[in-house]
Amino acid sequence: MAKEDAASTPPPPRSGSWIKDVVAALVVLGFGVATWIGAGNFPESPTASGVGPGLWPQFTAAVLVGLASLLLVKTLWGKTVEVNASPINQSQWLPLILVLGTLVVYLSIWPIVGFFPTTLAAILLMSKTLGLTQWRRAALWSLGVTIGVWILFDQLLTVPL
Amino acid sequence: MEVLFQGFGALADFRILLSILVGVSIGMFVGVFPGVTATMSMAIASSFTVTMSPIQGIAVLMGVYIAAMFSDRIPAILVNTPGTPASVATTFDGYPLAKQGKAGLALYVSGLGSFIGGLVGIAVFALVAFPLAQLALQFGPPELFALVVFGLTMMISVSGGSIIKGLIAGFIGLTVGVVGLDPIFGFPRFTFDTPRLQEGVSFIPVIIGLFGIAEVFDQILTRRRDQIQEVVTQLGQWIPSKDEYKQLPKPLLIGSIIGSFIGAIPAAGGDIAGLISWDTAKKMSKRPDEFGKGSIEGVCASDTSNNAVIGGALTTTLALGVPGDTATAVLLGSMLVWGITPGPNLFVEQAALVYSIVGILLLATFLAFALSLIRLKSVVKLLNLPKSLLWSGIVLTCLVGTFAVNNSLLDVWIMLGAGILGLIFRRFGLPLGPIVLGLLLGPLAESKLRQALTISGGSFDIIYTSPIAMALLGVSVSAIILPPVIRSWKLRRASETS
Numbered sequence: 001m002a003k004e005d006a007a008s009t010p011p012p013p014r015s016g017s018w019i020k021d022v023v024a025a026l027v028v029l030g031f032g033v034a035t036w037i038g039a040g041n042f043p044e045s046p047t048a049s050g051v052g053p054g055l056w057p058q059f060t061a062a063v064l065v066g067l068a069s070l071l072l073v074k075t076l077w078g079k080t081v082e083v084n085a086s087p088i089n090q091s092q093w094l095p096l097i098l099v100l101g102t103l104v105v106y107l108s109i110w111p112i113v114g115f116f117p118t119t120l121a122a123i124l125l126m127s128k129t130l131g132l133t134q135w136r137r138a139a140l141w142s143l144g145v146t147i148g149v150w151i152l153f154d155q156l157l158t159v160p161l
Numbered sequence: 162m163e164v165l166f167q168g169f170g171a172l173a174d175f176r177i178l179l180s181i182l183v184g185v186s187i188g189m190f191v192g193v194f195p196g197v198t199a200t201m202s203m204a205i206a207s208s209f210t211v212t213m214s215p216i217q218g219i220a221v222l223m224g225v226y227i228a229a230m231f232s233d234r235i236p237a238i239l240v241n242t243p244g245t246p247a248s249v250a251t252t253f254d255g256y257p258l259a260k261q262g263k264a265g266l267a268l269y270v271s272g273l274g275s276f277i278g279g280l281v282g283i284a285v286f287a288l289v290a291f292p293l294a295q296l297a298l299q300f301g302p303p304e305l306f307a308l309v310v311f312g313l314t315m316m317i318s319v320s321g322g323s324i325i326k327g328l329i330a331g332f333i334g335l336t337v338g339v340v341g342l343d344p345i346f347g348f349p350r351f352t353f354d355t356p357r358l359q360e361g362v363s364f365i366p367v368i369i370g371l372f373g374i375a376e377v378f379d380q381i382l383t384r385r386r387d388q389i390q391e392v393v394t395q396l397g398q399w400i401p402s403k404d405e406y407k408q409l410p411k412p413l414l415i416g417s418i419i420g421s422f423i424g425a426i427p428a429a430g431g432d433i434a435g436l437i438s439w440d441t442a443k444k445m446s447k448r449p450d451e452f453g454k455g456s457i458e459g460v461c462a463s464d465t466s467n468n469a470v471i472g473g474a475l476t477t478t479l480a481l482g483v484p485g486d487t488a489t490a491v492l493l494g495s496m497l498v499w500g501i502t503p504g505p506n507l508f509v510e511q512a513a514l515v516y517s518i519v520g521i522l523l524l525a526t527f528l529a530f531a532l533s534l535i536r537l538k539s540v541v542k543l544l545n546l547p548k549s550l551l552w553s554g555i556v557l558t559c560l561v562g563t564f565a566v567n568n569s570l571l572d573v574w575i576m577l578g579a580g581i582l583g584l585i586f587r588r589f590g591l592p593l594g595p596i597v598l599g600l601l602l603g604p605l606a607e608s609k610l611r612q613a614l615t616i617s618g619g620s621f622d623i624i625y626t627s628p629i630a631m632a633l634l635g636v637s638v639s640a641i642i643l644p645p646v647i648r649s650w651k652l653r654r655a656s657e658t659s
Binding site: 017020021023024028031032035038039042043045051052053055056057060061063064067068070071074087088089092093095096099100103104106107110111119122123126127128129130131132141142145146149152153157158159160161 | 209212213325326328329332333335336339343345346348350351378381382383384547548549550552553554556557558560561562564565568570573574577581588589590591603607610611614615619
């Protein structure tokens with residue numbers, strides 16, 4: 001009776017790490033294959049020893065393909081090692097995306113508009129996005145940090161901003 | 162002897178003393194904040210130190226490193242949160258002591274341990290590095306290739322988690338390190354017709370991205386507003402009693418020995434040393450029951466060792482050219498940017514610089530200890546600084562610092578890309594240390610392997626017939642294969658017993 005119960009009991013659902021491992025393995029596999037193909041187009045060595053520019057990248061690519069395959073096999077047919085990272089707070093995806101978006105825009109317009117106004121705006125936006133509720137405090141912080149960084153890099157280290 | 166005086170004499174320059182002060186100040190400040198690691202601080206500092214002279218830059222970086230390892234015990238004791246991973250073991254007894262009204266005592270004992278451990282580490286470096294470099298001068302291309310493989314596998318082995326993922330991370334780093342001109346024939350590899358990439362992937366933007374931006378992004382993603390940390394504000398008595406002083410010599414000795422030894426193993430850092438020292442001190446203590454509940458021996462042993470690792474880590478980094486941990490990997494990368502190649506030849510061609518580094522370490526250690534004794538109650542207030550301010554400041558420093566390396570926005574975009582990749586790698590369980598080490602040491606490994614094969618006419622016998630190379634490769638393979646084998650054997654025994 002116990003054996004039948006065991007047979008009819010469904011296996012426990014796979015953890016989220018399973019999907020992550022499959023994705024990671026496939027991406028690394030693709031990266032390895034692409035590197036192998038790219039390195040295959042490098043010229044041969046002009047010397048007799050045969051150690052050309054393609055040897056090393058093809059070696060690392062081959063190992064990556066092997067490791068990715070091993071990870072894929074282990075994930076699909078073996079046990080999954082739980083990733084030991086802090087759990088994600090789902091409500092924090094939006095702040096992260098907003099910060100990333102702010103940085104992309106900041107880097108795009110910095111050469112056009114200049115360091116000071118773009119940095120002031122970027123720090124202000126980031127501070128508010130990350131939880132600083134008071135506008136006045138965020139503005140003061142933004143001004144302080146921008147001036148501080150400008151003094152350090154532009155004035156003391158003579159890096160033209 | 163003349164070289165010794167020349168090395169120490171270089172420190173008489175006011176600018177170098179100021180650089181040490183700047184580095185120590187930065188380190189003392191950032192070490193207080195949980196989540197800002199010594200590696201992160203050094204990575205960010207490396208961006209503006211490249212504009213300085215090499216010795217000034219080294220003074221800043223070493224100051225940051227040493228001081229961060231001093232001040233990381235403050236949040237460990239007052240908030241039960243390690244300031245850097247190296248102070249994890251300090252929380253075991255530091256916070257319980259603080260809850261008993263003995264925070265000042267814990268801070269003093271841990272500071273004393275950090276100071277003594279730091280001095281012992283420096284002594285180890287001064288005594289061992291030169292003979293080790295002399296030995297390494299005998300190494301040829303096969304041995305140097307094997308040494309790099311050894312360093313990489315050690316980092317993978319101690320990085321924790323899946324060995325397969327660690328290996329994947331290492332080989333990703335090795336592969337990315339291929340970008341640029343072929344070191345022997347000058348053929349452009351994976352440069353996509355971009356002249357900037359012919360010099361290779363810029364190391365400093367990548368490490369700032371991986372250790373700076375990725376860390377901030379990860380903290381944003383995992384942050385919980387309801388996490389309340391109770392900060393102990395009453396410090397109480399600082400100076401130990403006579404009986405308490407008598408408890409200190411044993412953990413000081415244990416921490417110093419273990420820390421120096423662990424530091425010399427590539428990739429094993431203060432966190433591992435602290436944990437092993439704490440455990441060893443407990444086993445050798447007359448009061449093992451106090452450990453975990455407020456033992457000053459526990460606090461002393463862990464902090465002594467996590468500062469003693471600095472000397473051991475520098476020994477392997479400078480004498481062999483293989484980083485002792487991720488922080489020294491940053492130092493190594495910065496030295497390469499300055500045109501200084503760590504390794505045995507450094508001790509022949511620039512021996513004075515090595516002595517200068519010893520002097521910098523001593524000065525920074527004394528200065529950090531002196532600053533750590535200042536009973537700044539405002540330090541406690543720093544722990545309550547809103548994360549939004551801290552993160553935005555760090556991000557801006559990373560961006561502008563990266564720009565400062567080559568006055569190039571492309572570097573900043575590379576840094577941001579590395580930051581996003583670093584976050585993805587963390588979430589997928591791929592350790593970042595091996596990626597950085599692979600990127601850093603890949604070109605060296607390739608050039609040594611190719612040199613060896615050129616000498617032997619393409620035959621791998623040149624490696625098989627080298628006892629040193631085979632010994633290093635043997636240890637490397639064992640470091641990868643043994644941990645999962647032992648783990649699986651233990652699991653099988655445990656299931657058989659149950």
